[in-house]
């Protein structure tokens with residue numbers, strides 16, 4: 001983390017978990033244990049059908065509500081999709097874009113990710129842009145090139161002004177939901193390279209202001225070490241964000257430096 005130049009953001013990604021009733025219960029439990037957090041932003045991205053419930057329930061534990069997905073068209077005949085304007089109107093601040101599960105199961109490509117990034121930014125919200133390599137890609141030695149490509153594509157035609165609102169989440173696919181975490185060195189190296197790609201595109205001053213998260217089996221045990229790395233400015237947390245105590249432990253780990 002480097003608090004002087006950029007925000008630390010601890011964000012939960014609930015994926016397809018938690019009913020509205022469970023969302024309320026989670027908020028009540030968090031309210032009981034969560035201190036006033038000043039050292040980072042705390043966000044939870046919830047299933048779309050629970051956004052309104054979360055918006056009310058998360059007020060007191062002071063958790064910012066995010067969405068897990070968006071469609072890039074402004075409106076029209078796209079059954080089942082949600083526009084950025086719809087999310088912004090509900091008060092959503094962050095939207096996860098290009099999560100590897102969406103790339104894998106729902107045919108998202110670097111091009112659609114870029115369109116979604118623009119839709120989110122144009123609606124005044126902040127995209128959390130996910131990038132990451134598979135185990136096979138890592139073993140072939142193409143991680144750096146692949147991630148650079150994903151970052152450049154996602155940010156295509158994004159102005160330096162708007163880049164300030166973008167968060168990049170490095171999530172090695174082989175570490176998601178598997179209990180396998182990247183070592184802090186592996187995670188730090190890729191996050192440093194991501195900042196290098198942004199520096200080449202936008203210059204050093206802009207690059208040092210961008211929040212880069214690590215995601216992939218982050219938990220109370222490994223969070224402090226991962227978050228202590230200079231270029232890791234937060235976490236995108238799946239499994240451990242479903243449990244109030246674990247999520248709080250990670251939030252507290254971000255208070256390390």
Ligand code: PGA
Nearest residue numbers: 176177216217237238239
């Ligand atoms: P995980 O998920 O923490 O359960 O590995 C992270 C993510 O996919 O965002």
